[in-house]
Amino acid sequence: MTLRFADRMARLGTEGAFEVLAQARVLEAQGREIIHLEIGEPDFDTPPNIVDAAVKAMRDGHTHYTPASGIMEVRQAVARSVTENTGVETSPLNVVLTPGSKNIIHFALLSLVSPGDEVLVPDPGYPNYASLTNFTGAVPVSVPMRESRDFRLDVEELRTLVTDRTRMIILNTPANPTGGCLTASDILAIAGIAIERDLVVLSDELYWRLIYEGEHVSPYSIPGMAERTVLIDGLSKAWAMCGWRLGMGVMPVELAKSMGTLMINTSSCTASFTQLATVEALESPLSDAAVDAMREEFRTRRDLVVERLNRIPGVRCHRPAGAFYVFPNITGTGWNERALAHSLLHEAGVAVLPGTAFGAHGAGFLRLSYANSVPNLERALERIAVHLAAAGPAAS
Ligand SMILES: Cc1ncc(COP(=O)(O)O)c(C=O)c1O
Known part of the structure; x- marks a missing residue:
């Protein structure tokens, strides 16, 4: 039978991060190495005292x-x-x-x-x-x-x-x-x-x-x-x-x-x-200390990412005061955000999101999540810089 979907389903959007992650996984299955800057998920493990509390709760029935x-x-x-x-x-x-x-x-x-x-x-x-x-x-x-x-x-x-x-x-x-x-x-x-x-x-x-x-x-x-x-x-x-x-x-x-x-x-x-x-x-001071430590690590990464992005010709990156995302303006590169995000994934092995995945006013921007390790962020930014230098502005 042909399923007939309710009209409301046509009005439901999706999240670009999950879509790009799925594309990246396909490339990885083909043997490509991808650095993930698309998904907004901390790369840290949950603080162990919180894990222990959940295990205890389960053991207690x-x-x-x-x-x-x-x-x-x-x-x-x-x-x-x-x-x-x-x-x-x-x-x-x-x-x-x-x-x-x-x-x-x-x-x-x-x-x-x-x-x-x-x-x-x-x-x-x-x-x-x-x-x-x-x-x-x-x-x-x-x-x-x-x-x-x-x-x-x-x-x-x-x-x-x-x-x-x-x-x-x-x-x-x-x-x-x-x-x-x-x-x-x-x-x-x-x-x-x-x-x-x-x-x-x-x-x-x-x-x-x-x-x-x-x-x-x-x-x-x-x-x-x-x-x-x-x-x-x-x-x-x-x-x-x-x-x-x-x-x-x-x-x-x-x-x-x-x-x-x-x-x-x-x-x-x-x-x-x-x-x-x-x-x-x-309520645990151990959890507070863990959140503080993660925030400080995110701050270091933010500073690194903003500084490296601003070194790339044609890229301008505002220094955000919170969360773990940067939203660089790439209009000076001559690329549009969708073409650049696509070519970074397929040719440079870096998964990022086009700004327009977040609305029309995201045109001319990319979103990068810096919830990834410093070595991975450094490699990703190097790949982005090399890719833009090699592909040139005419590519889009
Ligand atoms: C602004 C914002 N709100 C809500 C969510 C949903 O988070 P969760 O359902 O995991 O609490 C996210 C996840 O990325 C988010 O960025």
Whole structure:
């Protein structure tokens, strides 16, 4: 039989990182050696004390279903950490635990946005924002993140993009793919717009522990914002736990209840031992020390990558203040981003992403993840420099 797919499937996008990774794996299976700068996954192992906590949980019999929104004592630990970090008194009833922070994005859109509504999404931005907005039948509206503004949005421009159909603003700081960070005054001004226009702010703060300069301010901490903010955090990036699958959402209680219902209908719960290991991740000084050490290593790598990219003729790389990505401008090389990413993979053995995998405003840029070892980063940058010098600008 010919399967007839539902119309909504045509509206669902994908993530360039997973697509390029699959292409790279095909080349590797053919014997090619590829350096992976496409996927946003820390190359470190999960801190051993967190692994031990999960093993202990399993040995203690925590291998069953849990309440759909998460084990109460784990939600309590998340609430404690949010209260401490934002100064906003947060209850476990405000917290939902899901198998990855992606679910919080999806559930927030499913719960709060109807077909035809508009959602303001960063461009370039994490592709799931626009993809999942389209999937719900709503309309993603691009908010440009310009290199000239250190990849921060322009608050006055944002104001002009709000219409009577706008329901939600999605923020991501520090940002994937640019590493750009919003300032405290940006957050304050955006909060003012959200309150004035009665909008929800979906604040994806997955990378907030990976900030190298400046301070992180969550919109959740601004007076009047807790009631309209969905704060997203998760274990994947800062603790090197992508495969464990744990996202944390902090939100008004009635929205948390709605997400609990979505969890009952989709996943039942996220893994019990992953949840229990979350307490160790959030509360053990050993975990804090591990995150600090990883952040310092990322800082060294960032400095190396930015410096080497800026040495390549035609490449200009802004120094990002957070996350583990750089977003170099390659317009001076004469290449377009898709052709260059393709030829770097196939001819130079370096997997990177074209900026347009993150939205139309990514044209003329590449995204490189520096979640890879210093020797690998050095080899990759050498290959990129040699490839551009040999291929020349006319090649695209
Ligand atoms: C900005 C951002 N949000 C959310 C996610 C999803 O992460 P996870 O579902 O592993 O928590 C990612 C992953 O790359 C990301 O970069």
